[in-house]
Amino acid sequence: MNAGWRALAEELARWRDAGRTASFWWRDDDAAAADAALARLVSLAARSGMPLALAVIPARAEPALFARLPPQVAVLQHGADHENRAGANDKKSEFPANEPPQSALARLAEARARLARLAGARALAVLAPPWNRIAPALVARLAGAGFRALSRYGARRAPFAAPGLREVNAHVDLVDWRGSRRFVGEARALGALVAHLAARRAGAAQADEPTGLLTHHAVHEPAAWAFVERLFDATREAGARWLDAAELFS
Ligand SMILES: [Zn+2]
Numbered sequence: 001m002n003a004g005w006r007a008l009a010e011e012l013a014r015w016r017d018a019g020r021t022a023s024f025w026w027r028d029d030d031a032a033a034a035d036a037a038l039a040r041l042v043s044l045a046a047r048s049g050m051p052l053a054l055a056v057i058p059a060r061a062e063p064a065l066f067a068r069l070p071p072q073v074a075v076l077q078h079g080a081d082h083e084n085r086a087g088a089n090d091k092k093s094e095f096p097a098n099e100p101p102q103s104a105l106a107r108l109a110e111a112r113a114r115l116a117r118l119a120g121a122r123a124l125a126v127l128a129p130p131w132n133r134i135a136p137a138l139v140a141r142l143a144g145a146g147f148r149a150l151s152r153y154g155a156r157r158a159p160f161a162a163p164g165l166r167e168v169n170a171h172v173d174l175v176d177w178r179g180s181r182r183f184v185g186e187a188r189a190l191g192a193l194v195a196h197l198a199a200r201r202a203g204a205a206q207a208d209e210p211t212g213l214l215t216h217h218a219v220h221e222p223a224a225w226a227f228v229e230r231l232f233d234a235t236r237e238a239g240a241r242w243l244d245a246a247e248l249f250s
Pocket residue numbers: 029030078082130131
């Protein structure tokens with residue numbers, strides 16, 4: 001076992017020794033096409049039985065996407081159209097501060113209705129904004145627009161992003177977006193996982209926010225999928241729990 005996997009095993013042992021159950025959840029972003037990459041993701045979810053929160057782009061979603069999802073797959077709303085509306089020098093965002101909230105809310109409502117029609121009861125009223133960014137003024141209005149929860153990236157500061165709006169984030173992105181745009185590699189992925197787990201255990205991060213694995217099925221090469229499968233096995237063998245999105249966001 002190399003150093004990264006050993007560090008994960010040791011951290012999970014510390015949770016067990018403290019009488020605690022390490023918790024995880026799995027979010028996959030950018031679902032839209034019912035293509036071979038999606039089929040691979042769905043097959044892994046089915047084979048592993050792992051609960052999966054699939055963040056779907058409503059405006060781009062093909063109806064066939066929802067046809068063969070295993071029962072434990074929940075659907076989150078990945079924005080509305082995933083178009084970048086930020087200024088030329090700003091970080092990408094579908095929901096930048098320069099867009100009036102009413103306009104964003106109207107787009108979100110239309111997208112949410114389409115997703116509900118396509119995904120049925122699997123669709124949760126949870127917004128995972130593209131690029132994990134959303135203007136604070138809009139966050140404050142999401143609960144009033146019917147959203148129950150928000151999912152961004154990085155350790156949350158509080159259980160609620162705004163009154164009535166739970167927040168559960170992802171913490172370990174398997175893609176090196178700023179560099180190779182490929183798998184970050186086992187060492188970096190495991191380092192981020194162990195760091196979040198250790199921060200939770202020590203009280204430096206919210207202990208009850210499960211550690212979120214973030215995949216992007218459209219761009220993963222075999223090494224990334226092999227990592228995910230090994231992570232599922234290693235965590236399960238160590239007594240950790242992977243939480244279901246419906247439970248997580250209730
Ligand atoms: Zn995205």
